[in-house]
Amino acid sequence: MARLSFREQVLRVREDAIVQSVNRLLAEKGFDAMTVDEVAADVGIAKASLYKHFASKEALAAAAMVRVLERALQVIEAQAARPSASAFDCLREVTRWTLQTQLAGEMPSLPSQNSSLRGTLIEDKAYVNLVMEVSERLGQWIVQAQQDGSLTSQLPPEVILYTLYARACDPVVGFLKAGGQHSDEQIVDWVLTTCLDGLAART
Amino acid sequence: MARLSFREQVLRVREDAIVQSVNRLLAEKGFDAMTVDEVAADVGIAKASLYKHFASKEALAAAAMVRVLERALQVIEAQAARPSASAFDCLREVTRWTLQTQLAGEMPSLPSQNSSLRGTLIEDKAYVNLVMEVSERLGQWIVQAQQDGSLTSQLPPEVILYTLYARACDPVVGFLKAGGQHSDEQIVDWVLTTCLDGLAART
DNA sequence: GTCTATAGCCAGATAGAC
């Protein structure tokens, strides 16, 4: 990769700061409640300057999603590098990271109904490629874990994949945290248990 | 209860129509995307007339929540009237109703972050009483099912209660329906399985 | 590229006649 000029490095650092703010605000308030004014204030620049970097509010959200998907892929690759870990172990640890990220207030959440937002996302090649890459990697682990008998074969891989994705916006995490009675680690363990072991007693 | 005058009956029918529209629109688009203009158009009256019946958009949402909680309580009571049903059976069937209602596009969904909405809800005695009543009834079944060994005792009743409530906004239902490949009944069964049996294989 | 100032729009809520 070519070396970046000083100007380009400054640009990149600034955009990183913007996306980081967007990420936090999306996690905290959601897409609709987040305003571009807030983002600008949080970054410490004028709103008009934001629009020099990103074309729209939707583009800001897309950048935040790309960021979190890149992190997810890093976590996936870190798990894949553990020789002693089974496919089931890898899925559990990636899901644990998802819950921890949500609990830390760093998991952006977007409304799935918003059509202009959907449009921006599917036009974003980086976003689409990352979703496909992450789904592909998780899908391979799912099939493998079903074959070795650690994941149930009663559900299609698709259902299992969606169920794991859904942990990124599981409201149970927020309810338990709002109660203030339990440690983050305890909350993550409980939600992981409901997800993997279910609510019915295991004999 | 005193007989209602004709005028009062007309009023009640109209308000029922309003709340029904709100319920459907909340299920379809969510609170933020739903506009009061849409509600008025859907009911077939002027927006100003809506505000004679309900003080604010938040009050409309609260009325829809009261309506769905009343229905939930009816379902709970229908289950409680089945002498042969175990506590676990009752919980499963109430959860099934929740998923079916969501799948039918009749489960209103509210953003849990919105503070003015939260304020309106907790000021609404009917809403608060219904939430408490539903939680109480489900809580009793949960404790009973844990005692008879059909529900896991590894999780606090609170965690199980929240996990069941969360089925009302489980995004997996919408993902699977959007795929268009599966019947509603199949989707409900799969999500019930993930919830009660978990993703890990049962030996 | 950064800023201040503002355009343009939309949605919640209300005024006032009937």
Added chain:
DNA sequence: GTCTATCTGGCTATAGAC
């Protein structure tokens, strides 16, 4: 209570100077 017409505020996005 219902309507039409309007107010009001907040938000996205942009113009234009520096």
